Amino acid sequence: MLDKIIDGNIRAVSRAISLVENDGRDKEALIDQLYPNCGSAVVWGVTGPPGAGKSTLVDKLIKRERAQDHKVAVIAVDPSSPFSGGAILGDRLRMQRHATDPNVFIRSMASRGHLGGVAGATSDAIKVFDAAGFDVIIIETIGVGQTEVEIIEISDIVLLVLVPGMGDEIQALKAGVMEIGDIFIVNKKDHHGADKLKAEVEYVLNLKDTKNSERNPVVMTNANLDEGIQKLHESIYEYLETIKNNQQLKANRKKRLVSEIKNILTAKMVEQFSNYVDINQEIKKWSEQVYNGQIRPYQLINDKIQSFIKELQKNDIEN
Protein backbone atom coordinates (compact mmCIF):
# COMPACT_ATOMS: atom_id res chain seq x y z
CA MET A 1 0.00 0.00 0.00
CA LEU A 2 2.86 2.34 0.92
CA ASP A 3 4.56 2.05 -2.44
CA LYS A 4 1.27 2.45 -4.25
CA ILE A 5 0.53 5.68 -2.39
CA ILE A 6 3.97 7.07 -3.21
CA ASP A 7 3.36 6.05 -6.84
CA GLY A 8 0.21 8.16 -6.70
CA ASN A 9 -2.17 5.22 -7.13
CA ILE A 10 -5.62 6.77 -6.63
CA ARG A 11 -7.25 3.72 -5.02
CA ALA A 12 -4.42 3.46 -2.52
CA VAL A 13 -4.63 7.19 -1.75
CA SER A 14 -8.37 6.91 -1.28
CA ARG A 15 -8.00 3.98 1.10
CA ALA A 16 -5.31 5.82 3.04
CA ILE A 17 -7.58 8.83 3.48
CA SER A 18 -10.33 6.58 4.84
CA LEU A 19 -7.84 5.06 7.26
CA VAL A 20 -6.90 8.56 8.42
CA GLU A 21 -10.54 9.52 8.91
CA ASN A 22 -11.28 6.45 10.96
CA ASP A 23 -8.17 6.95 13.06
CA GLY A 24 -7.03 3.35 13.16
CA ARG A 25 -3.78 2.31 14.77
CA ASP A 26 -2.51 1.34 11.30
CA LYS A 27 -2.86 4.96 10.34
CA GLU A 28 -0.01 6.04 12.58
CA ALA A 29 2.44 3.58 11.06
CA LEU A 30 1.33 4.65 7.60
CA ILE A 31 1.79 8.37 8.26
CA ASP A 32 5.17 7.73 9.85
CA GLN A 33 6.30 5.74 6.81
CA LEU A 34 4.99 8.36 4.39
CA TYR A 35 6.57 11.18 6.36
CA PRO A 36 10.03 11.11 4.70
CA ASN A 37 8.28 11.63 1.32
CA CYS A 38 6.41 14.73 2.52
CA GLY A 39 7.27 18.39 2.27
CA SER A 40 7.00 19.28 -1.40
CA ALA A 41 3.25 19.98 -1.63
CA VAL A 42 1.91 23.45 -0.96
CA VAL A 43 -1.30 23.76 1.05
CA TRP A 44 -3.83 26.46 0.15
CA GLY A 45 -6.63 27.18 2.60
CA VAL A 46 -9.82 28.70 1.22
CA THR A 47 -12.33 30.11 3.66
CA GLY A 48 -15.08 32.68 3.93
CA PRO A 49 -18.78 32.95 4.73
CA PRO A 50 -21.35 30.57 3.20
CA GLY A 51 -22.46 31.77 -0.20
CA ALA A 52 -19.24 33.67 -0.94
CA GLY A 53 -18.56 31.47 -3.95
CA LYS A 54 -15.61 29.49 -2.58
CA SER A 55 -16.34 26.27 -4.47
CA THR A 56 -16.68 28.05 -7.81
CA LEU A 57 -13.46 29.90 -7.13
CA VAL A 58 -11.65 26.68 -6.24
CA ASP A 59 -13.02 25.13 -9.41
CA LYS A 60 -11.48 27.91 -11.52
CA LEU A 61 -8.18 27.71 -9.66
CA ILE A 62 -8.02 23.96 -10.27
CA LYS A 63 -8.37 24.72 -13.99
CA ARG A 64 -5.33 27.05 -13.84
CA GLU A 65 -3.33 24.49 -11.89
CA ARG A 66 -4.18 21.73 -14.36
CA ALA A 67 -3.09 23.98 -17.22
CA GLN A 68 0.35 23.91 -15.57
CA ASP A 69 0.06 20.13 -15.26
CA HIS A 70 -0.01 20.26 -11.46
CA LYS A 71 -1.74 17.50 -9.50
CA VAL A 72 -4.40 18.95 -7.21
CA ALA A 73 -6.12 17.51 -4.15
CA VAL A 74 -9.12 19.24 -2.57
CA ILE A 75 -10.17 18.52 1.01
CA ALA A 76 -13.66 19.86 1.62
CA VAL A 77 -14.19 20.14 5.35
CA ASP A 78 -17.78 19.91 6.39
CA PRO A 79 -18.74 21.54 9.69
CA SER A 80 -22.03 19.69 9.80
CA SER A 81 -20.11 16.46 10.23
CA PRO A 82 -20.32 16.29 14.04
CA PHE A 83 -24.01 15.48 13.50
CA SER A 84 -24.54 13.92 10.17
CA GLY A 85 -21.20 12.14 9.83
CA GLY A 86 -20.24 14.30 6.91
CA ALA A 87 -22.96 15.30 4.49
CA ILE A 88 -21.57 16.12 1.10
CA LEU A 89 -22.52 19.62 0.12
CA GLY A 90 -24.46 19.80 -3.10
CA ASP A 91 -22.68 23.04 -3.74
CA ARG A 92 -19.42 21.22 -4.16
CA LEU A 93 -20.81 19.37 -7.12
CA ARG A 94 -19.55 22.36 -9.07
CA MET A 95 -16.07 20.96 -8.69
CA GLN A 96 -17.12 17.58 -9.97
CA ARG A 97 -16.36 18.55 -13.56
CA HIS A 98 -12.84 17.56 -12.59
CA ALA A 99 -14.02 14.19 -11.30
CA THR A 100 -12.90 12.36 -14.41
CA ASP A 101 -9.43 13.93 -14.28
CA PRO A 102 -7.13 11.43 -12.51
CA ASN A 103 -4.88 14.30 -11.41
CA VAL A 104 -7.62 16.03 -9.42
CA PHE A 105 -8.72 14.35 -6.22
CA ILE A 106 -11.68 15.81 -4.31
CA ARG A 107 -12.59 14.49 -0.92
CA SER A 108 -15.01 15.53 1.83
CA MET A 109 -13.66 15.08 5.34
CA ALA A 110 -15.70 14.36 8.43
CA SER A 111 -14.53 14.60 12.01
CA ARG A 112 -15.87 11.29 13.30
CA GLY A 113 -13.52 9.41 15.51
CA HIS A 114 -10.26 11.20 14.84
CA LEU A 115 -8.51 11.89 18.12
CA GLY A 116 -7.32 15.32 16.97
CA GLY A 117 -10.71 16.31 15.55
CA VAL A 118 -11.19 17.45 11.95
CA ALA A 119 -7.99 19.48 12.10
CA GLY A 120 -6.01 16.39 13.06
CA ALA A 121 -7.60 14.28 10.32
CA THR A 122 -7.00 17.03 7.75
CA SER A 123 -3.40 17.31 8.81
CA ASP A 124 -2.87 13.57 8.29
CA ALA A 125 -4.73 13.62 4.96
CA ILE A 126 -2.38 16.35 3.75
CA LYS A 127 0.56 14.08 4.45
CA VAL A 128 -1.02 11.32 2.37
CA PHE A 129 -1.59 13.65 -0.61
CA ASP A 130 1.84 15.20 -0.19
CA ALA A 131 3.59 11.82 -0.25
CA ALA A 132 1.44 10.78 -3.22
CA GLY A 133 2.94 13.58 -5.28
CA PHE A 134 0.12 16.13 -5.31
CA ASP A 135 1.60 19.57 -5.98
CA VAL A 136 -1.19 21.59 -4.47
CA ILE A 137 -3.59 20.63 -1.69
CA ILE A 138 -6.57 22.92 -1.30
CA ILE A 139 -8.49 22.86 1.98
CA GLU A 140 -11.92 24.42 1.72
CA THR A 141 -14.00 25.05 4.82
CA ILE A 142 -17.38 26.60 5.26
CA GLY A 143 -18.36 28.27 8.45
CA VAL A 144 -16.40 30.67 10.57
CA GLY A 145 -16.14 28.91 13.91
CA GLN A 146 -13.04 28.08 15.88
CA THR A 147 -12.82 24.56 14.45
CA GLU A 148 -12.74 25.89 10.91
CA VAL A 149 -10.00 28.29 11.87
CA GLU A 150 -7.89 25.49 13.32
CA ILE A 151 -8.24 23.66 10.03
CA ILE A 152 -7.40 26.63 7.89
CA GLU A 153 -4.34 27.40 9.98
CA ILE A 154 -2.77 24.19 8.67
CA SER A 155 -2.41 25.95 5.29
CA ASP A 156 0.73 27.54 3.86
CA ILE A 157 -1.39 30.31 2.35
CA VAL A 158 -4.92 31.35 3.27
CA LEU A 159 -7.35 32.78 0.73
CA LEU A 160 -10.17 34.64 2.42
CA VAL A 161 -13.18 34.99 0.14
CA LEU A 162 -15.55 37.87 0.84
CA VAL A 163 -18.59 39.14 -1.01
CA PRO A 164 -20.34 42.50 -0.96
CA GLY A 165 -23.77 42.95 0.53
CA MET A 166 -24.11 40.08 2.94
CA GLY A 167 -25.41 42.17 5.81
CA ASP A 168 -24.04 43.62 9.00
CA GLU A 169 -23.33 40.32 10.62
CA ILE A 170 -21.02 39.05 7.89
CA GLN A 171 -19.27 42.39 7.72
CA ALA A 172 -18.61 42.26 11.45
CA LEU A 173 -17.32 38.73 11.19
CA LYS A 174 -14.82 39.95 8.69
CA ALA A 175 -13.00 41.88 11.37
CA GLY A 176 -12.41 38.65 13.24
CA VAL A 177 -11.25 36.53 10.33
CA MET A 178 -9.13 39.23 8.70
CA GLU A 179 -6.20 38.07 10.79
CA ILE A 180 -6.01 34.64 9.20
CA GLY A 181 -6.10 35.78 5.56
CA ASP A 182 -2.99 36.08 3.36
CA ILE A 183 -4.79 36.94 0.15
CA PHE A 184 -8.16 38.67 0.24
CA ILE A 185 -10.67 38.05 -2.49
CA VAL A 186 -13.68 40.25 -3.12
CA ASN A 187 -15.78 37.87 -5.16
CA LYS A 188 -18.92 38.81 -7.10
CA LYS A 189 -17.17 42.05 -7.94
CA ASP A 190 -20.07 43.09 -10.18
CA HIS A 191 -22.37 43.21 -7.14
CA HIS A 192 -23.27 46.50 -5.50
CA GLY A 193 -20.80 47.45 -2.78
CA ALA A 194 -17.81 45.50 -4.10
CA ASP A 195 -15.58 48.57 -4.40
CA LYS A 196 -16.58 49.71 -0.94
CA LEU A 197 -15.78 46.27 0.49
CA LYS A 198 -12.37 46.29 -1.20
CA ALA A 199 -11.65 49.72 0.25
CA GLU A 200 -12.71 48.53 3.71
CA VAL A 201 -10.46 45.47 3.53
CA GLU A 202 -7.51 47.58 2.39
CA TYR A 203 -8.18 50.01 5.20
CA VAL A 204 -8.11 47.24 7.81
CA LEU A 205 -4.95 45.79 6.23
CA ASN A 206 -3.26 49.18 6.45
CA LEU A 207 -3.90 49.22 10.20
CA LYS A 208 -1.95 45.98 10.58
CA ASP A 209 1.62 46.04 11.77
CA THR A 210 3.50 45.44 8.52
CA LYS A 211 6.78 44.71 10.23
CA ASN A 212 7.82 41.11 9.42
CA SER A 213 4.63 40.53 7.50
CA GLU A 214 4.10 40.55 3.77
CA ARG A 215 1.80 42.89 1.96
CA ASN A 216 -1.51 41.12 1.59
CA PRO A 217 -3.01 41.37 -1.89
CA VAL A 218 -6.68 42.21 -2.30
CA VAL A 219 -8.00 40.74 -5.55
CA MET A 220 -11.41 41.30 -7.12
CA THR A 221 -12.99 38.34 -8.89
CA ASN A 222 -16.16 37.11 -10.45
CA ALA A 223 -15.63 33.39 -10.17
CA ASN A 224 -18.79 32.55 -12.11
CA LEU A 225 -17.53 34.44 -15.17
CA ASP A 226 -13.88 33.43 -14.60
CA GLU A 227 -12.96 37.10 -14.18
CA GLY A 228 -9.95 38.06 -12.08
CA ILE A 229 -8.94 34.44 -11.56
CA GLN A 230 -5.76 34.71 -13.63
CA LYS A 231 -4.66 37.67 -11.52
CA LEU A 232 -5.58 35.81 -8.32
CA HIS A 233 -3.58 32.81 -9.45
CA GLU A 234 -0.54 34.98 -10.12
CA SER A 235 -0.93 36.69 -6.73
CA ILE A 236 -0.90 33.30 -5.03
CA TYR A 237 2.38 32.33 -6.66
CA GLU A 238 3.97 35.71 -6.00
CA TYR A 239 2.99 35.52 -2.36
CA LEU A 240 4.32 31.97 -2.02
CA GLU A 241 7.59 33.01 -3.66
CA THR A 242 7.99 35.85 -1.17
CA ILE A 243 7.36 33.72 1.92
CA LYS A 244 9.70 31.05 0.59
CA ASN A 245 12.47 33.57 0.08
CA ASN A 246 12.12 35.29 3.45
CA GLN A 247 11.92 31.96 5.37
CA GLN A 248 8.41 32.76 6.61
CA LEU A 249 7.01 29.59 5.04
CA LYS A 250 9.56 27.47 6.87
CA ALA A 251 8.93 29.26 10.17
CA ASN A 252 5.17 28.78 9.80
CA ARG A 253 5.55 25.09 9.08
CA LYS A 254 7.70 24.59 12.15
CA LYS A 255 5.20 26.45 14.29
CA ARG A 256 2.39 24.26 12.98
CA LEU A 257 4.36 21.15 13.73
CA VAL A 258 4.67 22.24 17.36
CA SER A 259 0.92 22.67 17.71
CA GLU A 260 0.23 19.44 15.84
CA ILE A 261 2.46 17.40 18.14
CA LYS A 262 0.95 19.13 21.14
CA ASN A 263 -2.60 18.33 20.02
CA ILE A 264 -1.91 14.66 19.39
CA LEU A 265 0.01 14.31 22.64
CA THR A 266 -2.73 16.00 24.64
CA ALA A 267 -5.47 13.87 23.12
CA LYS A 268 -3.47 10.72 23.75
CA MET A 269 -2.65 11.61 27.32
CA VAL A 270 -6.29 12.14 28.15
CA GLU A 271 -7.16 8.87 26.45
CA GLN A 272 -4.60 7.07 28.60
CA PHE A 273 -5.88 8.72 31.72
CA SER A 274 -9.39 7.58 30.90
CA ASN A 275 -8.30 3.99 30.40
CA TYR A 276 -6.49 4.11 33.67
CA VAL A 277 -9.22 5.16 36.10
CA ASP A 278 -12.40 4.40 34.13
CA ILE A 279 -13.10 8.04 34.37
CA ASN A 280 -16.37 7.93 32.44
CA GLN A 281 -17.97 5.81 35.11
CA GLU A 282 -16.61 8.05 37.85
CA ILE A 283 -17.84 11.22 36.15
CA LYS A 284 -21.36 9.84 35.88
CA LYS A 285 -21.36 9.17 39.62
CA TRP A 286 -20.01 12.64 40.38
CA SER A 287 -22.54 14.30 38.08
CA GLU A 288 -25.37 12.67 39.95
CA GLN A 289 -23.92 13.99 43.24
CA VAL A 290 -23.55 17.49 41.83
CA TYR A 291 -27.07 17.41 40.36
CA ASN A 292 -28.50 16.41 43.71
CA GLY A 293 -26.61 19.23 45.42
CA GLN A 294 -24.44 16.91 47.52
CA ILE A 295 -21.25 18.50 46.27
CA ARG A 296 -20.21 21.58 44.32
CA PRO A 297 -18.75 21.14 40.83
CA TYR A 298 -15.37 22.86 40.98
CA GLN A 299 -14.66 21.66 44.51
CA LEU A 300 -15.22 18.09 43.38
CA ILE A 301 -13.00 18.40 40.31
CA ASN A 302 -10.20 20.11 42.20
CA ASP A 303 -10.29 17.45 44.91
CA LYS A 304 -10.02 14.69 42.32
CA ILE A 305 -7.18 16.44 40.52
CA GLN A 306 -5.32 17.04 43.76
CA SER A 307 -5.52 13.43 44.82
CA PHE A 308 -4.33 12.40 41.39
CA ILE A 309 -1.34 14.74 41.57
CA LYS A 310 -0.44 13.38 44.98
CA GLU A 311 -0.27 9.91 43.48
CA LEU A 312 1.86 11.20 40.64
CA GLN A 313 4.26 12.93 42.99
CA LYS A 314 5.03 9.70 44.79
CA ASN A 315 6.96 8.90 41.67
CA ASP A 316 9.96 10.77 40.41
CA ILE A 317 9.14 11.23 36.76
CA GLU A 318 11.88 13.02 35.02
CA ASN A 319 11.88 13.11 31.33
Added chain:
Amino acid sequence: MLDKIIDGNIRAVSRAISLVENDGRDKEALIDQLYPNCGSAVVWGVTGPPGAGKSTLVDKLIKRERAQDHKVAVIAVDPSSPFSGGAILGDRLRMQRHATDPNVFIRSMASRGHLGGVAGATSDAIKVFDAAGFDVIIIETIGVGQTEVEIIEISDIVLLVLVPGMGDEIQALKAGVMEIGDIFIVNKKDHHGADKLKAEVEYVLNLKDTKNSERNPVVMTNANLDEGIQKLHESIYEYLETIKNNQQLKANRKKRLVSEIKNILTAKMVEQFSNYVDINQEIKKWSEQVYNGQIRPYQLINDKIQSFIKELQKNDIEN
Protein backbone atom coordinates in the same frame (compact mmCIF):
# COMPACT_ATOMS: atom_id res chain seq x y z
CA MET B 1 -20.08 40.09 46.13
CA LEU B 2 -21.91 36.78 46.52
CA ASP B 3 -24.90 38.33 48.26
CA LYS B 4 -25.03 41.16 45.77
CA ILE B 5 -25.14 38.72 42.86
CA ILE B 6 -27.94 36.75 44.47
CA ASP B 7 -29.75 40.05 45.06
CA GLY B 8 -29.45 40.66 41.31
CA ASN B 9 -27.15 43.66 41.65
CA ILE B 10 -26.16 44.45 38.05
CA ARG B 11 -22.66 45.70 38.81
CA ALA B 12 -21.91 42.55 40.80
CA VAL B 13 -23.31 40.34 38.04
CA SER B 14 -21.23 42.18 35.48
CA ARG B 15 -18.07 41.76 37.52
CA ALA B 16 -18.81 38.08 38.04
CA ILE B 17 -19.16 37.55 34.29
CA SER B 18 -15.78 39.20 33.72
CA LEU B 19 -14.29 36.91 36.35
CA VAL B 20 -15.76 33.91 34.53
CA GLU B 21 -14.36 35.08 31.19
CA ASN B 22 -10.88 35.56 32.58
CA ASP B 23 -11.01 32.20 34.30
CA GLY B 24 -9.41 33.24 37.57
CA ARG B 25 -9.07 30.90 40.51
CA ASP B 26 -11.60 33.05 42.38
CA LYS B 27 -14.14 32.14 39.74
CA GLU B 28 -14.31 28.54 40.86
CA ALA B 29 -15.09 29.44 44.46
CA LEU B 30 -17.70 31.93 43.23
CA ILE B 31 -19.45 29.41 40.96
CA ASP B 32 -19.40 26.80 43.71
CA GLN B 33 -20.98 29.24 46.15
CA LEU B 34 -23.60 30.35 43.65
CA TYR B 35 -24.40 26.79 42.68
CA PRO B 36 -27.03 26.09 45.37
CA ASN B 37 -29.00 29.09 44.06
CA CYS B 38 -29.05 27.78 40.50
CA GLY B 39 -31.58 25.72 38.62
CA SER B 40 -34.60 27.94 38.17
CA ALA B 41 -33.57 29.81 35.00
CA VAL B 42 -34.42 28.40 31.59
CA VAL B 43 -31.78 28.61 28.87
CA TRP B 44 -32.84 29.30 25.29
CA GLY B 45 -30.28 28.80 22.54
CA VAL B 46 -30.74 30.72 19.32
CA THR B 47 -28.69 29.73 16.30
CA GLY B 48 -28.72 29.76 12.51
CA PRO B 49 -26.74 31.12 9.58
CA PRO B 50 -25.46 34.69 9.49
CA GLY B 51 -28.09 37.06 8.18
CA ALA B 52 -31.03 34.92 9.28
CA GLY B 53 -32.29 37.66 11.57
CA LYS B 54 -31.47 36.08 14.93
CA SER B 55 -30.77 39.33 16.76
CA THR B 56 -34.00 40.96 15.61
CA LEU B 57 -35.89 37.85 16.63
CA VAL B 58 -34.25 37.82 20.05
CA ASP B 59 -35.13 41.50 20.41
CA LYS B 60 -38.82 40.75 19.84
CA LEU B 61 -38.76 37.78 22.18
CA ILE B 62 -37.22 39.94 24.92
CA LYS B 63 -40.17 42.31 24.51
CA ARG B 64 -42.62 39.43 25.09
CA GLU B 65 -40.65 38.25 28.13
CA ARG B 66 -40.58 41.75 29.60
CA ALA B 67 -44.34 42.01 29.13
CA GLN B 68 -44.56 39.05 31.53
CA ASP B 69 -42.15 40.81 33.89
CA HIS B 70 -39.43 38.19 33.37
CA LYS B 71 -35.78 39.12 33.83
CA VAL B 72 -33.80 38.30 30.69
CA ALA B 73 -30.05 37.83 30.14
CA VAL B 74 -28.60 37.54 26.64
CA ILE B 75 -25.18 36.00 26.04
CA ALA B 76 -23.99 36.82 22.55
CA VAL B 77 -21.23 34.40 21.64
CA ASP B 78 -18.80 35.76 19.12
CA PRO B 79 -16.90 33.24 17.02
CA SER B 80 -14.42 35.86 15.92
CA SER B 81 -13.18 36.07 19.48
CA PRO B 82 -10.25 33.65 19.12
CA PHE B 83 -8.55 36.41 17.14
CA SER B 84 -9.93 39.74 18.11
CA GLY B 85 -10.62 39.06 21.75
CA GLY B 86 -14.34 39.50 21.20
CA ALA B 87 -15.46 42.15 18.78
CA ILE B 88 -18.97 43.30 19.48
CA LEU B 89 -21.14 42.76 16.49
CA GLY B 90 -22.78 45.91 15.18
CA ASP B 91 -25.76 43.79 14.35
CA ARG B 92 -26.44 43.21 18.00
CA LEU B 93 -26.99 46.88 18.53
CA ARG B 94 -30.56 46.11 17.54
CA MET B 95 -31.01 44.65 20.98
CA GLN B 96 -29.62 47.73 22.65
CA ARG B 97 -33.05 49.32 22.87
CA HIS B 98 -33.34 47.23 26.01
CA ALA B 99 -30.07 48.60 27.35
CA THR B 100 -31.77 51.02 29.70
CA ASP B 101 -34.02 48.30 31.12
CA PRO B 102 -32.33 47.04 34.34
CA ASN B 103 -34.08 43.68 33.90
CA VAL B 104 -32.42 42.98 30.57
CA PHE B 105 -28.71 42.18 30.60
CA ILE B 106 -26.88 41.77 27.28
CA ARG B 107 -23.32 40.57 27.22
CA SER B 108 -20.86 39.51 24.52
CA MET B 109 -18.66 36.58 25.49
CA ALA B 110 -15.18 35.91 24.23
CA SER B 111 -13.23 32.68 24.58
CA ARG B 112 -9.90 34.08 25.72
CA GLY B 113 -8.29 32.23 28.52
CA HIS B 114 -11.14 30.06 29.71
CA LEU B 115 -9.90 26.53 30.20
CA GLY B 116 -13.11 25.02 28.86
CA GLY B 117 -13.26 27.32 25.83
CA VAL B 118 -16.25 29.52 25.02
CA ALA B 119 -18.62 26.71 25.92
CA GLY B 120 -17.09 26.47 29.40
CA ALA B 121 -17.23 30.22 29.94
CA THR B 122 -20.83 30.34 28.73
CA SER B 123 -21.76 27.53 31.04
CA ASP B 124 -20.32 29.40 34.03
CA ALA B 125 -21.95 32.68 32.95
CA ILE B 126 -25.31 30.91 32.89
CA LYS B 127 -24.82 29.94 36.52
CA VAL B 128 -24.13 33.57 37.44
CA PHE B 129 -27.31 34.79 35.71
CA ASP B 130 -29.31 31.88 37.10
CA ALA B 131 -28.24 32.61 40.68
CA ALA B 132 -28.91 36.34 40.11
CA GLY B 133 -32.57 35.60 39.50
CA PHE B 134 -32.78 35.90 35.72
CA ASP B 135 -35.79 33.89 34.51
CA VAL B 136 -34.62 33.39 30.96
CA ILE B 137 -31.06 33.25 29.61
CA ILE B 138 -30.77 33.51 25.84
CA ILE B 139 -27.56 32.32 24.19
CA GLU B 140 -27.17 33.59 20.67
CA THR B 141 -24.39 32.29 18.44
CA ILE B 142 -23.48 33.07 14.91
CA GLY B 143 -21.72 30.59 12.74
CA VAL B 144 -22.34 26.90 12.37
CA GLY B 145 -19.06 25.32 13.43
CA GLN B 146 -18.51 22.70 16.08
CA THR B 147 -17.71 25.26 18.76
CA GLU B 148 -21.02 27.03 18.23
CA VAL B 149 -22.80 23.71 18.49
CA GLU B 150 -21.11 22.91 21.80
CA ILE B 151 -22.32 26.24 23.09
CA ILE B 152 -25.84 25.85 21.87
CA GLU B 153 -26.06 22.36 23.36
CA ILE B 154 -25.91 23.96 26.81
CA SER B 155 -29.44 25.24 26.19
CA ASP B 156 -32.68 23.76 27.50
CA ILE B 157 -34.39 24.60 24.22
CA VAL B 158 -32.79 25.39 20.86
CA LEU B 159 -34.38 27.76 18.36
CA LEU B 160 -32.97 27.23 14.89
CA VAL B 161 -33.55 30.25 12.68
CA LEU B 162 -33.61 29.66 8.93
CA VAL B 163 -34.35 31.96 6.01
CA PRO B 164 -35.39 31.26 2.45
CA GLY B 165 -33.10 31.88 -0.49
CA MET B 166 -29.64 31.81 1.03
CA GLY B 167 -28.17 29.52 -1.62
CA ASP B 168 -27.21 25.89 -1.88
CA GLU B 169 -24.56 25.97 0.76
CA ILE B 170 -26.82 27.22 3.51
CA GLN B 171 -29.52 24.76 2.53
CA ALA B 172 -27.02 21.91 2.74
CA LEU B 173 -25.85 23.12 6.12
CA LYS B 174 -29.41 22.86 7.30
CA ALA B 175 -29.30 19.10 7.06
CA GLY B 176 -26.43 19.08 9.51
CA VAL B 177 -27.87 21.45 12.07
CA MET B 178 -31.42 20.10 11.93
CA GLU B 179 -30.53 17.64 14.66
CA ILE B 180 -29.88 20.28 17.27
CA GLY B 181 -33.08 22.30 16.80
CA ASP B 182 -36.13 21.98 19.03
CA ILE B 183 -38.15 24.76 17.44
CA PHE B 184 -37.61 25.67 13.80
CA ILE B 185 -38.17 29.21 12.66
CA VAL B 186 -38.57 30.22 9.04
CA ASN B 187 -37.84 33.92 9.32
CA LYS B 188 -38.41 36.50 6.58
CA LYS B 189 -41.55 34.55 5.72
CA ASP B 190 -42.51 37.15 3.11
CA HIS B 191 -39.42 36.26 1.09
CA HIS B 192 -39.65 34.03 -1.96
CA GLY B 193 -39.25 30.37 -1.09
CA ALA B 194 -40.41 30.60 2.53
CA ASP B 195 -43.26 28.12 2.07
CA LYS B 196 -40.97 25.71 0.26
CA LEU B 197 -38.40 25.96 3.05
CA LYS B 198 -41.05 25.27 5.68
CA ALA B 199 -42.21 22.21 3.73
CA GLU B 200 -38.62 20.99 3.46
CA VAL B 201 -38.03 21.38 7.17
CA GLU B 202 -41.26 19.54 7.99
CA TYR B 203 -40.30 16.79 5.58
CA VAL B 204 -36.92 16.29 7.28
CA LEU B 205 -38.60 16.36 10.71
CA ASN B 206 -41.02 13.67 9.62
CA LEU B 207 -38.09 11.42 8.78
CA LYS B 208 -36.86 11.66 12.36
CA ASP B 209 -37.54 8.89 14.79
CA THR B 210 -40.34 10.39 16.85
CA LYS B 211 -40.08 7.81 19.60
CA ASN B 212 -39.10 9.53 22.86
CA SER B 213 -38.85 12.87 21.13
CA GLU B 214 -41.35 15.67 21.09
CA ARG B 215 -42.95 17.06 17.98
CA ASN B 216 -40.81 19.96 16.84
CA PRO B 217 -42.82 23.04 15.90
CA VAL B 218 -42.02 24.92 12.70
CA VAL B 219 -43.00 28.57 13.05
CA MET B 220 -42.98 31.22 10.33
CA THR B 221 -41.99 34.73 11.36
CA ASN B 222 -41.07 38.10 10.05
CA ALA B 223 -39.06 39.44 12.95
CA ASN B 224 -38.66 42.89 11.41
CA LEU B 225 -42.45 43.38 11.31
CA ASP B 226 -43.03 41.50 14.59
CA GLU B 227 -45.13 38.94 12.72
CA GLY B 228 -45.42 35.39 14.05
CA ILE B 229 -43.50 36.26 17.21
CA GLN B 230 -46.46 35.79 19.52
CA LYS B 231 -47.05 32.33 18.10
CA LEU B 232 -43.33 31.52 18.42
CA HIS B 233 -43.35 32.69 22.03
CA GLU B 234 -46.31 30.43 22.80
CA SER B 235 -44.63 27.50 21.04
CA ILE B 236 -41.55 27.94 23.21
CA TYR B 237 -43.60 27.77 26.41
CA GLU B 238 -45.65 24.81 25.20
CA TYR B 239 -42.50 22.93 24.27
CA LEU B 240 -40.88 23.69 27.63
CA GLU B 241 -44.01 22.54 29.43
CA THR B 242 -43.93 19.22 27.57
CA ILE B 243 -40.28 18.48 28.27
CA LYS B 244 -40.76 19.41 31.92
CA ASN B 245 -43.70 17.04 32.27
CA ASN B 246 -42.07 14.08 30.53
CA GLN B 247 -38.77 14.49 32.46
CA GLN B 248 -36.82 15.15 29.26
CA LEU B 249 -35.63 18.53 30.56
CA LYS B 250 -34.22 16.91 33.68
CA ALA B 251 -32.56 14.12 31.71
CA ASN B 252 -30.97 16.66 29.33
CA ARG B 253 -29.63 18.73 32.20
CA LYS B 254 -28.05 15.69 33.82
CA LYS B 255 -26.46 14.69 30.55
CA ARG B 256 -25.03 18.18 30.12
CA LEU B 257 -23.61 18.09 33.62
CA VAL B 258 -21.70 14.90 32.76
CA SER B 259 -20.11 16.48 29.71
CA GLU B 260 -19.40 19.71 31.59
CA ILE B 261 -17.56 17.91 34.40
CA LYS B 262 -15.71 15.83 31.84
CA ASN B 263 -14.58 18.91 29.92
CA ILE B 264 -13.30 20.73 32.98
CA LEU B 265 -11.59 17.65 34.32
CA THR B 266 -9.90 16.94 30.99
CA ALA B 267 -8.67 20.48 30.60
CA LYS B 268 -7.33 20.49 34.16
CA MET B 269 -5.59 17.15 33.82
CA VAL B 270 -3.72 18.33 30.74
CA GLU B 271 -2.82 21.54 32.54
CA GLN B 272 -1.36 19.54 35.42
CA PHE B 273 0.55 17.29 33.08
CA SER B 274 2.06 20.32 31.42
CA ASN B 275 3.18 21.80 34.70
CA TYR B 276 4.71 18.52 35.65
CA VAL B 277 7.07 17.83 32.75
CA ASP B 278 7.42 21.29 31.14
CA ILE B 279 5.90 19.74 28.13
CA ASN B 280 5.96 22.90 26.03
CA GLN B 281 9.72 22.98 26.08
CA GLU B 282 9.92 19.29 25.26
CA ILE B 283 7.49 19.58 22.37
CA LYS B 284 9.54 22.37 20.81
CA LYS B 285 12.61 20.14 20.94
CA TRP B 286 10.68 17.20 19.45
CA SER B 287 9.21 19.34 16.68
CA GLU B 288 12.67 20.40 15.61
CA GLN B 289 13.71 16.73 15.45
CA VAL B 290 10.63 15.79 13.43
CA TYR B 291 11.10 18.76 11.10
CA ASN B 292 14.70 17.73 10.43
CA GLY B 293 13.59 14.17 9.71
CA GLN B 294 15.44 12.69 12.68
CA ILE B 295 12.32 11.02 14.00
CA ARG B 296 8.78 10.29 12.80
CA PRO B 297 5.86 12.07 14.46
CA TYR B 298 3.61 9.28 15.72
CA GLN B 299 6.52 7.07 16.70
CA LEU B 300 7.85 9.87 18.88
CA ILE B 301 4.52 10.61 20.53
CA ASN B 302 3.77 6.96 21.22
CA ASP B 303 7.21 6.45 22.73
CA LYS B 304 6.73 9.41 25.06
CA ILE B 305 3.26 8.26 26.07
CA GLN B 306 4.48 4.72 26.69
CA SER B 307 7.30 5.85 28.95
CA PHE B 308 4.87 8.07 30.82
CA ILE B 309 2.43 5.19 31.32
CA LYS B 310 5.23 2.99 32.62
CA GLU B 311 5.97 5.57 35.26
CA LEU B 312 2.29 5.77 36.14
CA GLN B 313 1.99 2.02 36.46
CA LYS B 314 4.69 1.89 39.09
CA ASN B 315 2.02 3.33 41.30
CA ASP B 316 -1.19 1.65 42.27
CA ILE B 317 -3.70 4.36 41.67
CA GLU B 318 -7.16 3.19 42.48
CA ASN B 319 -9.84 5.72 42.79
